[in-house]
Amino acid sequence: MMVPLDPSDKLTSRRFIAEGDTVVVYERHDAMRAVAVRAGGVLQNRFGVFRHDDWIGCPFGSKVFSTGGGGVKGGGKGGKAGGGFVHLLAPTPELWTLVLSHRTQILYIADISLVVAYLELVPGCVVLESGTGSGSLTTSLARAVAPHGHVHTFDFHEQRAASAREDFEKNGLSSLITVNVRDIQGEGFPEEHHGAADAVFLDLPQPWLAIPSVGLMLKQDGVLCSFSPCIEQVQRACEAMRTHFTDIRTFEILLRTYEVRDGALKSATADEEATVGPLPQKRRKFTAPGENTDCTQKNSYVLVRPCSTARGHTGYLTFARRLVYDSQTES
Structure with a gap:
């Protein structure tokens, strides 16, 4: 499982791998995978055969050698320097984004970093998210609000929500994330969150349908972010925001490595x-x-x-701040 998230202490640098943990097996920058550690388990790849038993007790970040197979010689913790090897990394939100199962198109680090920054997330914040998708952003939101905040994420697809919930439980994030099944476009957010959210994130095909509900959920001066792949969606969403929001801005992140x-x-x-x-x-x-x-x-x-190839357009990020009304004029 993932280490409980506390932004004041990077515990993963001092933790040892135990049975049941999820580790990110790093072969190279473009070849990683998430592996659940179990007694007697074996990983085989192009570098050889790796026994999970050799990993248990190692600190995260360890370099471990193969035990042979595939023509590679070595020996677990005591493997020879000439043997095949991998690194065992903690499943941080950044790495989890690179190895998770894609149930939908996901947000990547460049977009996620701007979302977390412009939503002004700090420990203790309450965030509403729709939809959950593969949970890439959700994991980063959880770390930003840990240890005392909470992320309430919603998806209309029941099986997708169940798979995301399973991932969060596996990574030790259940105390920070609640997964709900709900059609936010059609029903809006639940009344129980009225005026309680510090920030809201929307990843919906028709975000303008949910914006009136967002206005009711956000605290005064709370921030909304809407992610849309098409500029026509952005235009309609901005029109809907004008009634209860100010400081409306749209960004497109193009990453060049x-x-x-x-x-x-x-x-x-x-x-x-x-x-x-x-x-x-x-x-x-x-x-x-x-x-x-x-x-x-x-x-x-x-x-x-x-690089000869670069990640191009992913989507547009539109941010808006809920208007602060005078008590005599707010309806």
């Missing part, structure tokens, strides 16, 4: 110089790691460049 790798620059040969133009100075070209070259003069460099 960079590739960092070792390489070498070598002097061009005479034939190569003849093909690159009349300039008198020598030209140099990049040599990938492992590439054979007959040049005697070669320098090692770190190459940094934008």
Whole structure:
């Protein structure tokens, strides 16, 4: 299970893995998986065979070696340095977003970070969310309001809600998250949350239908965020917000990552110089790691460049603040 979340103390850095815990098995930045630790369990991958029994008692963040299989030699906690290995990481909200089961399209870290910041979440806040989906954002919301806040999340799809509830229980978040089955577009939020929410997040195809209910749920000066993939949805939602909200702003997050790798620059040969133009100075070209070259003069460099593929448009995030009314004019 996930360690109880307390933003004042990162307990995962001091905890040891126990049977029943969920660990994120890290092979490389784009190859991770969530694994439930059980006595006698075995994980097989391209690096070999890994026994769960060797993991129990290790601190999160440990590097563990394979026990053999797939041509890889090593030996659990005492594995040889030449054997295949993986790292065992704690399932933080950031890592959980990368390994969870996709029941719906999810929000990723770039959008999540802005949502948590602009909803002004601090420990003790009460958050309403619709819909739950795969629970990517929900997990980050829970950490932001821990240890004394709460996230009430709603999804109209009963099986999807049940699967999300199971994930939250497995990761030790049940005390922070309540999963409900409800059609927020058609029914609005339950009356029990009237005037009690510090923040509301909507991920709905027709968010404008739920905005009147949101106005009733939020405390004065509370913040709403609506996520929509299409700008037409944003326009209709903003129209609906004008009655009870102010400071309406829309953002689109485009994330650009960079590739960092070792390489070498070598002097061009005479034939190569003849093909690159009349300039008198020598030209140099990049040599990938492992590439054979007959040049005697070669320098090692770190190459940094934008990745050839980048995550593009995910959606639009619209934030709005509930108007603070004078007591004589509020209806």
